Amino acid sequence: MTAEAAGRYATALFELAKSEGAAEAVEADLTALRAMLTESDELADVLASPLHAVEVKVGVLSALAKKAKFNALTANAFGVAARNGRAGDLGDLARVYAALAAADRGVVTADVQTAAALTKKQTEALAASLKSAFGREIEVRTEVRPELMGGLIVKVGSRMFDSSLRAKLDGMKTAMKEA
Numbered sequence: 001m002t003a004e005a006a007g008r009y010a011t012a013l014f015e016l017a018k019s020e021g022a023a024e025a026v027e028a029d030l031t032a033l034r035a036m037l038t039e040s041d042e043l044a045d046v047l048a049s050p051l052h053a054v055e056v057k058v059g060v061l062s063a064l065a066k067k068a069k070f071n072a073l074t075a076n077a078f079g080v081a082a083r084n085g086r087a088g089d090l091g092d093l094a095r096v097y098a099a100l101a102a103a104d105r106g107v108v109t110a111d112v113q114t115a116a117a118l119t120k121k122q123t124e125a126l127a128a129s130l131k132s133a134f135g136r137e138i139e140v141r142t143e144v145r146p147e148l149m150g151g152l153i154v155k156v157g158s159r160m161f162d163s164s165l166r167a168k169l170d171g172m173k174t175a176m177k178e179a
Contacts, residue, residue, distance in 0.1 A: 014104075037090070108157065110155065111141050113142075113153040123140050
């Protein structure tokens with residue numbers, strides 16, 4: 001899903017959920033979905049693969065929503081996305097929705113990618129540091145990406161800070177080629 005499409009779907013879902021008083025429930029559902037997609041390569045593959053029929057994807061998402069007791073709006077949004085060929089992009093929709101919900105609460109969301117999981121203490125320290133830098137409450141959402149090898153990537157709004165070991169090694173590699 002392009003960022004633009006994810007934004008349209010997420011905005012429509014957020015506005016509908018907010019008008020129905022279900023914005024927090026839908027956000028919790030989408031957060032759970034992101035975790036499921038991270039933990040299950042098989043689920044992510046089924047939703048993203050063009051080899052699986054739309055009906056299969058709708059069925060998988062419907063069963064998942066029912067088993068997880070997701071809000072009806074969330075389940076309906078899954079069906080709409082799947083029928084429109086966007087099932088594989090629900091993770092992007094969930095990320096954009098989370099940012100919209102956080103902004104509505106007056107909180108800035110920081111998406112943090114690390115090579116290894118952060119401890120609660122590290123996450124709190126990072127949130128405090130970002131709050132100091134941005135002057136606003138920061139909600140830290142973490143994702144583990146072992147290919148970074150070390151360090152972290154922090155994205156807050158349109159700003160991105162990449163102090164990953166992978167980025168540093170790539171920079172050295174480029175510098176060596178130019179020399």
